[in-house]
Amino acid sequence: MMEKADITTTGTVNLIKNPILGKVLFPSSEIQTRISELGKIITEDYTGKDLLLISVLRGGVIFLTDLIKQIDLELSIDFMSISSYPESKSIHTSGVVKITKDLEEPIEDKNILIIEDIIDSGLTISYLLRNLKLRNPNSLEVCTLLDRNVKRIAELNIKYTGFAIGQEYVVGYGLDYKQKFRNLDSIYRLNTAVIKKEFEVMDVSKDSMA
Numbered sequence: 001m002m003e004k005a006d007i008t009t010t011g012t013v014n015l016i017k018n019p020i021l022g023k024v025l026f027p028s029s030e031i032q033t034r035i036s037e038l039g040k041i042i043t044e045d046y047t048g049k050d051l052l053l054i055s056v057l058r059g060g061v062i063f064l065t066d067l068i069k070q071i072d073l074e075l076s077i078d079f080m081s082i083s084s085y086p087e088s089k090s091i092h093t094s095g096v097v098k099i100t101k102d103l104e105e106p107i108e109d110k111n112i113l114i115i116e117d118i119i120d121s122g123l124t125i126s127y128l129l130r131n132l133k134l135r136n137p138n139s140l141e142v143c144t145l146l147d148r149n150v151k152r153i154a155e156l157n158i159k160y161t162g163f164a165i166g167q168e169y170v171v172g173y174g175l176d177y178k179q180k181f182r183n184l185d186s187i188y189r190l191n192t193a194v195i196k197k198e199f200e201v202m203d204v205s206k207d208s209m210a
């Protein structure tokens, strides 16, 4: 069987020795192949139209930067940042979010594609869709690298998906654990045996580990 160090292709050899990382779920090569496929589909779908991709900070940025290089169109990008209201424990459990960084430009009459690294409960993207729809874009669609719909709460129509995943908790390629591991170029399962004790002590919901 291939060692983890053989799968990761760039300079993260020291990082992947961290015992918190389990097996590779999607190696870098598979991610890049899928992004290339998505880029071709999006190019076809939006040919002849203007296109604005909106990335949700922070996790979606890595995916966005690779995806736009595979879309053969004159496109624009913009960024939003959101956070939960102080009184709500987590956006994953409450869906109560606020915009902490808004778009730089109006989106009226534009074709908007929201780029996410992962959609889990769907509450975050659901909020964003409601918010952006009020600004009267010409079209509004979603592209997510990972779709974990086992605990989906909001009803969603996701037009572009990289990979569907199950209950596993993952890091890398933009996805973090305690703000770390976003710079891994492959996506890894978290070694839950290693972090189990920590979660028991913290008494937090595992849902917050997106």
Ligand code: PRP
Residues within 6 Å of the ligand: 056, 057, 058, 059, 060, 091, 092, 116, 117, 118, 119, 120, 121, 122, 123, 124, 125, 175, 176, 210
């Ligand atoms: C992740 C992800 C989505 C959200 C999805 O962001 O980027 O925005 O969670 O979860 P949901 O479908 O249950 O709402 P996170 O809050 O982890 O912030 P990050 O992008 O800074 O990592």
